[in-house]
Amino acid sequence: MSMTRTGETASKRRWLVPGLCVVIAAAYAAVFLAHDRPLAATIGAAIMLAYAAVLVVFSRRSEAVALLREDERDERRSMITTRAAATTLYALVLLALTMVFVQLARGLEPGPWGVICGVGGLTFIVATVYHSRRY
């Protein structure tokens, strides 16, 4: 994705992730308050708002923070984001597979972990087929 996008679109994109953090903070607060847990609501919302603040304040000073904010994309930054996403996926797959076998070893059903592995595996197969035909 080029940084030559229109300034207006790029400006909107810069506020997408911080805005999402604020929405998540509000969701945390609403859910915890609905269950009468004001402390958890405060902490959950504060963490997300602090994260949003870090993104806004430090995105001009740190490239890593700019990447987390989805600020000013170019081909190298897209590659970094893709590799970071792949690393994250490996960690999640390792966790889900480990938990599936832990559940099975306990004589229990895999439950949500099995669903995650199934959906993840199927998505990977479909995505591989799609991208292999596209490129």
Add this chain to the structure above:
Amino acid sequence: MRSDVRELRAAEGLSQQALGQALGVSRQTINAIEQGRYDPSLPLAIRMARYFGRTVEEVFHVDDEDR
């Protein structure tokens, strides 16, 4: 991959930020290319070469160990 981007940029009196803006990439990406940490895509390599009025082969140098 080695490149002459730093020398060409310096000869033009450009900062990494200015070159990045001219090419539509970040300052850090220009720095990574100059340091040899990042190999640009073919379109970006062509844009850089054209910017300096050179061919891609004149700007970027592929050594045997890069293959």
